[in-house]
Amino acid sequence: MRIGVITFPGSLDDRDAQRAVRFAGAEPVALWHGSHDLEGVDALVLPGGFSYGDYLRCGAIAALSPIMTEVIDAANKGMPVLGICNGFQMLTEAHLLDGGLIRNDHGHFVRRDQVIRVEQTNTAWTGDYEVGQEITIPLKNAEGGFIASDDTLDRLEGEGRVVFRYVDVNPNGSLRDIAGISNARGNVVGLMPHPEHAIEPGFGPDTAVAMRSGVDGLAFFTSVIHSALVAQA
Amino acid sequence: MPTIVVDVMPKAELLDPQGKALAGALARTGHTAFAGVRIGKRFELAVDGPITDELRAEVTQLAADVFSNSVIEDVVAIHFPTDEN
Numbered sequence: 340m341r342i343g344v345i346t347f348p349g350s351l352d353d354r355d356a357q358r359a360v361r362f363a364g365a366e367p368v369a370l371w372h373g374s375h376d377l378e379g380v381d382a383l384v385l386p387g388g389f390s391y392g393d394y395l396r397c398g399a400i401a402a403l404s405p406i407m408t409e410v411i412d413a414a415n416k417g418m419p420v421l422g423i424c425n426g427f428q429m430l431t432e433a434h435l436l437d438g439g440l441i442r443n444d445h446g447h448f449v450r451r452d453q454v455i456r457v458e459q460t461n462t463a464w465t466g467d468y469e470v471g472q473e474i475t476i477p478l479k480n481a482e483g484g485f486i487a488s489d490d491t492l493d494r495l496e497g498e499g500r501v502v503f504r505y506v507d508v509n510p511n512g513s514l515r516d517i518a519g520i521s522n523a524r525g526n527v528v529g530l531m532p533h534p535e536h537a538i539e540p541g542f543g544p545d546t547a548v549a550m551r552s553g554v555d556g557l558a559f560f561t562s563v564i565h566s567a568l569v570a571q572a
Numbered sequence: 573m574p575t576i577v578v579d580v581m582p583k584a585e586l587l588d589p590q591g592k593a594l595a596g597a598l599a600r601t602g603h604t605a606f607a608g609v610r611i612g613k614r615f616e617l618a619v620d621g622p623i624t625d626e627l628r629a630e631v632t633q634l635a636a637d638v639f640s641n642s643v644i645e646d647v648v649a650i651h652f653p654t655d656e657n
Contacts, residue, residue: 396641403638432641439643441582442589486586486644512587 343380351388363560385426398428419463427529438487444512452544474555581612
């Protein structure tokens with residue numbers, strides 16, 4: 340399986356996402372925002388960072404990139420797309436996901452190893468988790484407060500599209516503790532925390548077993564490989 | 573050169589952390605007259621040519637689709653210059 344990782348001006352975590360893809364057993368393909376070519380990939384990751392310096396609104400200018408025409412088209416046809424942090428912000432700005440992200444309610448940048456609960460496993464990116472499973476992955480943002488109208492929030496909950504919720508601490512004022520959501524079809528998923536930073540022993544969050552041994556994020560990337568295999572079968 | 577001005581504000585019902593931070597700083601520095609502060613954005617579009625009805629429609633559309641995100645913000649005003657001045 341070939342998974343494209345799109346680099347935008349100001350992307351920071353594109354190389355980490357490529358590494359996560361490789362660790363999961365797929366082939367990462369570096370894609371460029373200025374191109375109109377998805378190079379035949381089977382899935383896409385929009386990585387974290389500060390595209391265009393967060394000018395205008397986080398992810399807003401990146402959402403107007405040339406390659407986003409193809410991303411939106413592919414997503415609407417069912418291609419798995421994962422937006423992490425700034426990538427999540429892009430997906431909301433591109434109207435592939437509902438709601439929006441605003442400055443953290445406490446006004447500060449936050450970086451912590453965050454516990455989130457996997458609420459839905461019927462998406463392209465969460466099939467290898469269990470419903471209700473609590474995982475720990477890094478979170479680092481200044482504008483991660485998820486908001487939407489009450490109607491939209493009710494609809495997301497009712498349709499089972501709240502994929503992740505913050506546990507113990509709501510780090511940014513996100514409504515209903517929402518850390519990540521999906522589109523109706525479940526192929527497009529966005530979240531603020533960073534699974535790609537918790538895939539390799541020695542570089543992940545601390546666990547009870549050992550420092551930096553947390554690899555709870557790896558299953559995002561194995562999930563999409565397995566979901567592709569299921570789709571082909 | 574004629575300039576079109578678009579004003580965008582965070583939705584009134586949302587917490588505006590920037591405004592809240594400034595309100596706190598004002599209160600700390602003895603400026604106690606203000607019950608609240610909200611911070612928005614002003615876009616100035618310098619126009620190279622006549623301001624036609626078509627351009628007005630284009631700007632109105634851009635204000636809604638690009639300059640603001642209707643989930644979190646409102647376009648509160650679009651000021652078109654009245655004369656070629």
